[in-house]
Amino acid sequence: MGEVMELARARREARRLAVPLILANLAVPLLGMVDTAVVGHLPDPADLTAAALATQLVSVLWFLFGFLRMGTTALAAQAVGAGDRKALTATGIRALATALAIGGVLMLLSWPLQFLGHLLFLPSPEVAAGFDQFLAIRLLGAPAALGQFALTGWLLGRQDARGPLLVAVLGNVLNGVLDVWFVLGLGLGLSSVAVATTLSEYAGLLVALALVLRRVRPGRAEIAAALADRPALTRLFRVNRDLFLRSCFLEGSFVAFTVLAARQGETFVAANAILMTFFTATAWLLDGFAQAGETMIGRATGARSAGSLHLAMRVAFEHGLVLAVLLTGLLALAGPSAIELMTHHAAVQTTAHQYLPFVIALPLVSVWAFVLDGVFFGTGRAEVLRNAMALALGLFLVSAALLVPVLGGTGLWLTLLLFLASRGVLLWWSFRRIGGSRALAAPHGSG
Numbered sequence: 463m464g465e466v467m468e469l470a471r472a473r474r475e476a477r478r479l480a481v482p483l484i485l486a487n488l489a490v491p492l493l494g495m496v497d498t499a500v501v502g503h504l505p506d507p508a509d510l511t512a513a514a515l516a517t518q519l520v521s522v523l524w525f526l527f528g529f530l531r532m533g534t535t536a537l538a539a540q541a542v543g544a545g546d547r548k549a550l551t552a553t554g555i556r557a558l559a560t561a562l563a564i565g566g567v568l569m570l571l572s573w574p575l576q577f578l579g580h581l582l583f584l585p586s587p588e589v590a591a592g593f594d595q596f597l598a599i600r601l602l603g604a605p606a607a608l609g610q611f612a613l614t615g616w617l618l619g620r621q622d623a624r625g626p627l628l629v630a631v632l633g634n635v636l637n638g639v640l641d642v643w644f645v646l647g648l649g650l651g652l653s654s655v656a657v658a659t660t661l662s663e664y665a666g667l668l669v670a671l672a673l674v675l676r677r678v679r680p681g682r683a684e685i686a687a688a689l690a691d692r693p694a695l696t697r698l699f700r701v702n703r704d705l706f707l708r709s710c711f712l713e714g715s716f717v718a719f720t721v722l723a724a725r726q727g728e729t730f731v732a733a734n735a736i737l738m739t740f741f742t743a744t745a746w747l748l749d750g751f752a753q754a755g756e757t758m759i760g761r762a763t764g765a766r767s768a769g770s771l772h773l774a775m776r777v778a779f780e781h782g783l784v785l786a787v788l789l790t791g792l793l794a795l796a797g798p799s800a801i802e803l804m805t806h807h808a809a810v811q812t813t814a815h816q817y818l819p820f821v822i823a824l825p826l827v828s829v830w831a832f833v834l835d836g837v838f839f840g841t842g843r844a845e846v847l848r849n850a851m852a853l854a855l856g857l858f859l860v861s862a863a864l865l866v867p868v869l870g871g872t873g874l875w876l877t878l879l880l881f882l883a884s885r886g887v888l889l890w891w892s893f894r895r896i897g898g899s900r901a902l903a904a905p906h907g908s909g
Contacts, residue, residue, distance in 0.1 A: 512592030538619020543764025565605030759840030
């Protein structure tokens with residue numbers, strides 16, 4: 463009877479955390495979807511291609527530094543589980559300082575990143591001009607975007623899912639309003655869409671900072687002590703090091719996907735921009751339960767409770783699978799109409815419809831990897847995530863080399879499906895090899 467009650471309690475807690483996180487995560491791709499929809503109605507189709515390529519590169523950069531959220535959430539949740547308020551506060555300070563420093567560096571790398579984009583995507587002269595302008599403006603928002611990662615990760619680690627939801631909703635509402643006003647109201651061009659997104663990122667940072675300061679107000683001495691604590695900084699580096707490498711391998715696969723897509727022609731690129739917003743939306747939604755599981759698992763790890771960790775894993779898989787089924791049905795029903803809404807260019811619509819079935823299959827294929835990511839994030843086993851992602855990237859490259867030359871765009875989308883499936887298989891194998899939830903219960907921050 464007690465076990466049944468504990469399972470019911472864990473399910474309620476997972477839903478309490480996951481529902482706001484799902485809504486917050488849904489707001490993330492909406493930022494790109496609103497931009498894509500507005501740009502898709504500009505007169506020149508080259509604008510859509512330029513925005514799509516620049517947004518892809520910015521997304522790669524942001525995801526490379528996603529460890530600022532994932533690592534912060536795990537360490538903060540472990541501090542909550544251990545009842546260590548001082549460590550909880552210091553974790554947030556160090557994470558925000560790291561985020562702002564990295565964001566400042568990215569702001570200064572605009573020209574090298576534009577050059578890199580030209581090498582990767584081979585844009586036409588018409589597309590290249592818009593790409594450079596859009597990317598330069600978006601990079602001005604790097605400190606804000608990465609700072610949000612750190613602050614929302616800290617809020618999530620202390621079991622607060624409503625704070626990240628508020629940050630995401632307010633930022634996206636502002637972005638949508640500015641997009642429509644700048645482009646449809648004032649008749650401004652492509653660059654105004656990037657300006658709107660950058661302004662919304664800074665607004666989100668201010669909201670996140672206000673939410674954190676409501677819960678803790680560290681003094682100068684506490685801030686200085688947190689930044690001068692070398693053992694703690696070393697631990698943070700070790701936790702984040704493998705998460706960063708894992709992100710590099712993951713984004714390497716999506717860079718390769720984008721590069722190979724760019725060589726299929728501009729119409730294919732524009733269609734992929736729309737389809738990838740659908741994929742990104744489903745990924746962020748599935749990640750909601752993974753993040754809820756991560757916070758519960760991190761807290762169980764800090765408390766050294768194998769039973770709580772096992773329950774968190776169980777409910778994360780249950781809810782994740784249900785959501786994946788629902789998303790598959792939603793994409794099948796609403797996907798065709800959504801394509802029509804996002805662009806009026808007939809050739810782009812036709813190509814997007816052709817490859818939509820692959821996107822429909824993505825939730826059921828990828829849900830296993832998302833949930834297991836949350837398990838290993840929460841327990842701090844970053845080296846497992848690094849190794850599994852490295853192997854999955856190798857499989858992606860081999861598959862692309864074999865399938866794309868023969869099947870073109872179809873081979874590229876098949877490669878993506880195989881990549882996502884292999885991630886789940888490799889992580890489950892790693893979980894079984896380690897010894898299951900009991901072996902994962904001990905805190906593991908060394909990375």
